[in-house]
Structure formats: structure tokens, C-alpha cells
Amino acid sequence: MDISVKETARQLERAQDVVIVAHKSPDGDTLGSSFALLYALQALGKRARVECSDPFPKKYEYFLKGYQPEGFEERFVVSVDVADEKLFGPGTGHYAGKADLCIDHHQTNTDYARCRCLDYGKAATAQLMYFIFREMGAAVTPLIADCLFTGITTDTGCFRYTNVTAETHEVAARLIGLGAQAGEINRIMFETKSKSRIAVERMVMESLEYDFSGRCAMICISKDILTRSGASEDELEGVSAMPRQIEGVMAGVTLSEREDGYKVSLRTSEQIDAAEVCALLGGGGHARAAGCFISGDLNSAKAAMRQALAGFLPA
Ligand SMILES: [Mn+2]
Known part of the structure; x- marks a missing residue:
């Protein structure tokens, strides 16, 4: 009530x-x-x-x-x-x-x-x-x-x-x-970042790729990156905002590796309702920031995200 x-x-x-x-x-x-x-x-x-x-x-x-x-x-x-x-x-x-x-x-x-x-x-x-x-x-x-x-x-x-x-x-x-x-x-x-956080940012940016003619940017936080950087989960706050910060990007996707799949964080510009996109994959959230979980390997997670975004972004 x-x-x-x-x-x-x-x-x-x-x-x-x-x-x-x-x-x-x-x-x-x-x-x-x-x-x-x-x-x-x-x-x-x-x-x-x-x-x-x-x-x-x-x-x-x-x-x-x-x-x-x-x-x-x-x-x-x-x-x-x-x-x-x-x-x-x-x-x-x-x-x-x-x-x-x-x-x-x-x-x-x-x-x-x-x-x-x-x-x-x-x-x-x-x-x-x-x-x-x-x-x-x-x-x-x-x-x-x-x-x-x-x-x-x-x-x-x-x-x-x-x-x-x-x-x-x-x-x-x-x-x-x-x-x-x-x-x-x-x-x-x-304004304060730990050295392990900076190490994460350096490695995560290596994974950056664009789709939809540069309107979508995806990054991946693999378990390997966490191990090599020594960063803890709470040091990752805000990393998922990074792909959306790139010029021309309307959808910023962060894929975080878990045991049985990928936790997805989606940040969007005003034209796209992030919660609507993530709802297609069983998730939810706010209009500009939402999330969902996709089981399977990295490539299938990326494919599922591209498919969900396809109806919202011009090819
Ligand atoms: Mn809140």
C-alpha cells in the first residue's frame, strides 16, 4: 500500500x-x-x-x-x-x-x-x-x-x-x-581514486568496443581484471558510467563477469529508456541507469545486449 x-x-x-x-x-x-x-x-x-x-x-x-x-x-x-x-x-x-x-x-x-x-x-x-x-x-x-x-x-x-x-x-x-x-x-x-581503481580503469578501457555506428559503447570487467588489479567490488562504483561519457554514445554498457554469466549495467542518454531496455532481459532500474543479468559467456551476453538495444538505436 x-x-x-x-x-x-x-x-x-x-x-x-x-x-x-x-x-x-x-x-x-x-x-x-x-x-x-x-x-x-x-x-x-x-x-x-x-x-x-x-x-x-x-x-x-x-x-x-x-x-x-x-x-x-x-x-x-x-x-x-x-x-x-x-x-x-x-x-x-x-x-x-x-x-x-x-x-x-x-x-x-x-x-x-x-x-x-x-x-x-x-x-x-x-x-x-x-x-x-x-x-x-x-x-x-x-x-x-x-x-x-x-x-x-x-x-x-x-x-x-x-x-x-x-x-x-x-x-x-x-x-x-x-x-x-x-x-x-x-x-x-x-576526487579520490585508489591505485587499484586506476589499474581497473586502465584494463577495462582495453576491452572497450563500439556498436551501432559508435552510439553504443561496451566495456567488460572480467574476473581476471579484478584479480590483477587487486580492486574490491566497492572500488568499482562509477566505472559503469564511463562508456556513456564518450562523445556520441547514447548507450553505455558495462558487463561484469560473475560465476554463471554477466551482470549488465546500462547507462543511456535521454533518447533511450534504460529501464525499458533492461526489462527485455528481465531487469529494471531508472530511465537513465538500469541493469539486468545475462547467463552464459561474454559473447552471448554482448549479443543479447545488442539485440535488446536494436529496437532503441538506429543501426
Ligand atoms: Mn538511491
Whole structure:
């Protein structure tokens, strides 16, 4: 059932012993929004903790400061920035079917929770969370402001993507006023790359190929590249944005090798709905960024992607 920001705020005010579930391979939005909610609930004297299937990447450590009480029996489960229960991942899969509330901004949200606060006009779940806190009258401390600012800046590629609205900037401006360290957060998120990340970029660019007269660019992140670079999964954030950055490219495809096939990330220009393309292969996502999974070897994954794109791109 879809509920308003107001009703969401009331539910959170009533909730006790809250488990907040972030999505697997956590990004800045799911973690920033989850920890902001953790701190807001704890400030109201509630027991709460954040659960995630994967470890928290080190670069977010500036806001991962909270005390997380273990061992309490959850009485209220809220998922944050999680479009589909499948994205809980193995570590938190036992919460599938148990979410009381889902707070999200993905157009492809599968409506799996008892109640859903969904607004896909928001660039980030963190942007939506700001209005929920305002409705709750929750104090946005500098730490909470850092969390929410992180969610907004990471989901907008530092305010560069077309999901950015005037409201996105207004909320970000409020957060800076409340103490968010915008410059420092953006430096950590966008201007710092590890040596292993640079090694990945160098090798991945070797795999670059064009299709559809240069309107589609594909790259592949093989397991071999990960082994040779020494990069961890969380160091790959943003690599999938690279093929779309090439002049004239309308569809940027990143194929990441898995045990039994390829995880596909698609980034598109305005003319192509990425979620529609990926839906043809059983996936989904946003209009400009979506994903799917293709089983089989690299060549069949490439072929399947070309076929899916064929109806959207001029030959
Ligand atoms: Mn998000």
C-alpha cells in the first residue's frame, strides 16, 4: 500500500525495535539514508540497527559512527532505497516478506513491503528522507546532514545527472546549512581514486568496443581484471558510467563477469529508456541507469545486449 510522507513519519514515530535494511553492494544513498534514519530513531530513544548483506565500504566511514545494538528482536522492519527484495542479498534475505515499510525512489520498485513511501521524482532516497524527518520534526544534526548529503551527491553524480531538480539543490543547500561538509564529502566521493581503481580503469578501457555506428559503447570487467588489479567490488562504483561519457554514445554498457554469466549495467542518454531496455532481459532500474543479468559467456551476453538495444538505436 502506498502511503504519504506524513503517514510514513507517523509509522516511524510509533515504531519500536527497528531494523533498517540497506541493499546489497551498498552505495552512498542506501547507506546515507539508512544511517540518517538510524540516528534519527536513536535520538527519539528507540532501539534500531542497520543491516546490510555486504560490508560497509571504508570511504563512508565518516558517518558510520553509530552504536548498533545487537540481539534485540525486531518489531519493525524498514527497507531503505531497496527497489526489490532480491536486492536484500543473502545476508539479509531472511527479511524478505517481512518489511513493514519501504522508503524508496526507484520507479521499478516491486511493492513488496506492507507499506511503501515511494517518490520517483526524488533524485535520491536521501532527498525523500529529508522530508520525512521534517514531518517527524526530527532534528537534523550535522552527522545526519552528512549522511543525507552523501546520498544525494552520490545518486546524482555530484549534481550532474538529469535526475537533479531545483528541489534537489534546495535540500542539499539546507543540509549544508545544517552542517553537512559538502566539499569534503565530494572530495572523498569523486576526487579520490585508489591505485587499484586506476589499474581497473586502465584494463577495462582495453576491452572497450563500439556498436551501432559508435552510439553504443561496451566495456567488460572480467574476473581476471579484478584479480590483477587487486580492486574490491566497492572500488568499482562509477566505472559503469564511463562508456556513456564518450562523445556520441547514447548507450553505455558495462558487463561484469560473475560465476554463471554477466551482470549488465546500462547507462543511456535521454533518447533511450534504460529501464525499458533492461526489462527485455528481465531487469529494471531508472530511465537513465538500469541493469539486468545475462547467463552464459561474454559473447552471448554482448549479443543479447545488442539485440535488446536494436529496437532503441538506429543501426
Ligand atoms: Mn538511491
